[in-house]
Amino acid sequence: MRQIVATALDLVERLYVHLPLKRSMYAVNPVQRLRLLHRRLEAAVSTLPDRDFYDDLLATFSELRDLHTTFILPEPFRSTTAYLPFAIEACVTRGRREFVVSHVFTNGEPGLARARAQGFDRGVVVTHWNGVEIARAVAANAHRELGSNPAARRAQGIASMTIRWLGQSLPPDEKWVDVSFRPKAARGDRRETTRFEWQVFQQHATPNGHGVAKAAARLRHVIGMDERCEVERQVRRELFQIRSKGPSSRAFGRDTAVASRMQDVFPSCRDVTTPAGRFGYIRIATFNVERDAPFLREFIRLVGHVSPKGLIIDVRGNGGGLITAGERLLQLLTPGPIDPVRFSFLNTPRTARMASTHPFLRQWKTSIDQAVETGTDSSQGFPLSTAASCNDIGQKYQGPVVLITDALCYSTTDIFAAGFQDHGIGTILGVDPATGAGGANVWEYALISQLAGDPVALPLQLPSDASFRFAVRRVTRVAGNAGVPLEDLGVRPDIEHKLTRRDVLERNFDLINRAARILSRRPWQQLKVTQTGAVTFRVKSTNIQIVDAYFGRHPVHQHVVRGKRGDFTLSLPRRRKDGPRTLRLEGFRGDRLVAATRLQLR
Numbered sequence: 001m002r003q004i005v006a007t008a009l010d011l012v013e014r015l016y017v018h019l020p021l022k023r024s025m026y027a028v029n030p031v032q033r034l035r036l037l038h039r040r041l042e043a044a045v046s047t048l049p050d051r052d053f054y055d056d057l058l059a060t061f062s063e064l065r066d067l068h069t070t071f072i073l074p075e076p077f078r079s080t081t082a083y084l085p086f087a088i089e090a091c092v093t094r095g096r097r098e099f100v101v102s103h104v105f106t107n108g109e110p111g112l113a114r115a116r117a118q119g120f121d122r123g124v125v126v127t128h129w130n131g132v133e134i135a136r137a138v139a140a141n142a143h144r145e146l147g148s149n150p151a152a153r154r155a156q157g158i159a160s161m162t163i164r165w166l167g168q169s170l171p172p173d174e175k176w177v178d179v180s181f182r183p184k185a186a187r188g189d190r191r192e193t194t195r196f197e198w199q200v201f202q203q204h205a206t207p208n209g210h211g212v213a214k215a216a217a218r219l220r221h222v223i224g225m226d227e228r229c230e231v232e233r234q235v236r237r238e239l240f241q242i243r244s245k246g247p248s249s250r251a252f253g254r255d256t257a258v259a260s261r262m263q264d265v266f267p268s269c270r271d272v273t274t275p276a277g278r279f280g281y282i283r284i285a286t287f288n289v290e291r292d293a294p295f296l297r298e299f300i301r302l303v304g305h306v307s308p309k310g311l312i313i314d315v316r317g318n319g320g321g322l323i324t325a326g327e328r329l330l331q332l333l334t335p336g337p338i339d340p341v342r343f344s345f346l347n348t349p350r351t352a353r354m355a356s357t358h359p360f361l362r363q364w365k366t367s368i369d370q371a372v373e374t375g376t377d378s379s380q381g382f383p384l385s386t387a388a389s390c391n392d393i394g395q396k397y398q399g400p401v402v403l404i405t406d407a408l409c410y411s412t413t414d415i416f417a418a419g420f421q422d423h424g425i426g427t428i429l430g431v432d433p434a435t436g437a438g439g440a441n442v443w444e445y446a447l448i449s450q451l452a453g454d455p456v457a458l459p460l461q462l463p464s465d466a467s468f469r470f471a472v473r474r475v476t477r478v479a480g481n482a483g484v485p486l487e488d489l490g491v492r493p494d495i496e497h498k499l500t501r502r503d504v505l506e507r508n509f510d511l512i513n514r515a516a517r518i519l520s521r522r523p524w525q526q527l528k529v530t531q532t533g534a535v536t537f538r539v540k541s542t543n544i545q546i547v548d549a550y551f552g553r554h555p556v557h558q559h560v561v562r563g564k565r566g567d568f569t570l571s572l573p574r575r576r577k578d579g580p581r582t583l584r585l586e587g588f589r590g591d592r593l594v595a596a597t598r599l600q601l602r
Helices: 002-014 019-026 030-043 050-062 112-117 134-144 150-159 215-223 227-242 292-303 323-331 349-357 359-374 412-422 443-452 503-506 509-520
Strands: 068-073 080-085 086-093 097-104 125-130 163-165 177-181 192-197 199-202 223-226 268-274 277-283 311-314 320-322 341-343 401-405 426-429 442-443 467-476 528-531 538-544 546-551 552-560 565-570 581-591 593-602
Touching: 002 030, 002 050, 002 349, 002 467, 019 030, 019 503, 050 068, 050 177, 050 581, 068 443, 080 227, 080 593, 086 150, 086 503, 086 552, 097 134, 112 528, 134 150, 177 268, 215 442, 223 227, 223 268, 223 323, 223 412, 223 442, 227 320, 268 341, 268 349, 292 412, 311 509, 320 412, 320 593, 323 412, 349 359, 401 412, 401 509, 412 426, 412 467, 426 509, 426 565, 442 443, 443 467, 503 509, 503 538, 528 581, 528 593, 538 581, 546 565, 552 565
Parallel strands: 277 311, 311 401, 401 426
Antiparallel strands: 068 467, 080 163, 080 199, 086 097, 097 125, 125 177, 177 192, 223 320, 268 277, 341 467, 442 467, 528 538, 538 565, 546 552, 546 581, 581 593
């Protein structure tokens, strides 16, 4: 216990990048709290009971309101998830907030047969939780969660009412839950109460503190993910077979689904037919992938099969993953250049040593060294994804785009939403007032100890196979929001949509229609080019007035399109044999760049 606390103290004081921010925002002092815990352990005749020790340590990290920075409990907790056999979601009905049972899981779960006999099923409204009014019970649970802002805490509080990964939270104090509800056929205020016992699901063990991140070993340092959200998402998928949050084929048209080769990442891709028109829809459930290149190729393939008139991208509940996957995805949706977000270290002797030792951290070295003179808390910001890698593919979907977010969007998904907004790619439609506000690059303890190279203070293996995760590089936004941190603030949507009962029970019926109405008011455009000869090219355009052509960076031709649809031939000057091999076309409507495409020359 003393070794674990000493390690936590070292990491918080010398590596935790948000320490100055959290001290200011929440008036907390985790360093002093850990020192006091360490002193108690040194003075104790015997060790604390495990439960008390874990409670104290988890409470210290809970005060930071940072899902990136936490203590990971050892086995058997780390491989265990506690759950109840149903899920609840909040919605607004006739101006009143309600908590509706959105899923009832497998029929074999204990207590379900009895509950169903009482009328408990999908669609019932929960009124009380262990005798406490449900809104108050959710608020109390949200207070215990690590969400960085009120919206995130509320969303985390609702989700953890029925499922909890024990790697980051101890087992529920109660062995069962009494749920009061209004049966669907009930008249007046009649309520029923049924009891459910907490069940446990055992996952595969996660040795060496690596968690569930799928990134290849060489990319372990570019992860941004809420591990608990990802574990619970995987448990829901494996245990409960919950369908994706994608639109219903019955409501929005059949036979339009596009089969994904990465079903876990893209569980739904299809066209949706709405009163406002026919548009594409794609759900991105996670950025937790091994490499970004296959992820990007599959996205390009999928959106190539949906309507060009508008695209709905749904990232609700996406806890993040590989940062480069989220940042490089942005270029596929806009004709303009992408500027990657900036990451900063805490200025300490430990981060200075790491920046001096490891080449991939060396760009931060000078800035951290200068902190001795400047006295600043954080280093200068540098990107993790290079500007070249964020612009090496170019635009692949040229229609207008709506991004749907919620308060469970975290880390890499926060970064993706921020880039989407900062670069003016489209409209963000949020079901909560902000995203989850996870603004950092997170490292697992095994990686930290390896890079620190200090086996005395940070041993490779902690006692009892415990572990930590820490936010080590903070994110600041770019463009119009340059320098604004993501942590605690998140990304505010351009338009907010309160989920309705139809959304919860009919696969987002009102939400999808709202997104479609937004798209229907945006113009769409297309620009395509094919090579027909050594220096001749066939160009097709829609809703574009001027087409500029470039070999590499050099402008070589401009064509004025007459009419809304243009189908014309470009004859360009012969290029030198050692000249650029890429033809880039940019399409303008008025003075605004609205579409771009690239072609590798034969």
